[in-house]
Amino acid sequence: MTDGTPGPVLALRGIHKQFGGIPVLRDVRLDLYPGEIHALMGQNGAGKSTLIKVLTGVLPSSGGEMRLEGQPIRPASPLDAQKLGISTVYQEVNLCPNLSVAENVFAGRYPRCGAVQGFRIDWAAVNRRAEELLARIGWTST
Ligand SMILES: Nc1ncnc2c1ncn2[C@@H]1O[C@H](COP(=O)(O)OP(=O)(O)OP(=O)(O)O)[C@@H](O)[C@H]1O
Ligand SMILES: [Mg+2]
Numbered sequence: 001m002t003d004g005t006p007g008p009v010l011a012l013r014g015i016h017k018q019f020g021g022i023p024v025l026r027d028v029r030l031d032l033y034p035g036e037i038h039a040l041m042g043q044n045g046a047g048k049s050t051l052i053k054v055l056t057g058v059l060p061s062s063g064g065e066m067r068l069e070g071q072p073i074r075p076a077s078p079l080d081a082q083k084l085g086i087s088t089v090y091q092e093v094n095l096c097p098n099l100s101v102a103e104n105v106f107a108g109r110y111p112r113c114g115a116v117q118g119f120r121i122d123w124a125a126v127n128r129r130a131e132e133l134l135a136r137i138g139w140t141s142t
Helices: 048-055 078-084 101-106 123-136
Strands: 010-019 022-032 063-068 071-073
Touching: 010 048, 022 048, 101 123
Parallel strands: none
Antiparallel strands: 010 022, 010 063, 063 071
């Protein structure tokens, strides 16, 4: 920005989404600035989840533009979005009961190690970092 004011971290412009020809999102505009927390509110079926799914690569938009720190983005999958630093915690419980707590915490983003960078999962780091994170919210495994 020319006046030195930081621009939005995330900017959505004219986002459209339709299912089977029925519009659900119409011309959505949203700016998120650094340090801000927003609540997206609306009645059941208003399109909140659909907007988040478009933003996080679960669904393609039917039109519009998303910019992250000024750069156009079009995440094609949740992993794509994660790599851009956009993560989602869904309201529905979606833990994997067959995985450990630490595995659930880092699912899809395991710390890696090994001679070939990123080849092996660094299980020691997975467990240590999970303990650190859980300690921050007052939970210990002992
Ligand atoms: N995959 C889909 N195919 C067809 N229609 C869909 C699909 N997903 C959502 N819809 C429809 O789009 C509209 C918006 O749904 P959405 O789930 O985004 O609303 P919401 O604001 O998250 O609602 P809630 O408060 O119930 O979570 C609803 O009419 C819903 O039935
Ligand atoms: Mg919803």
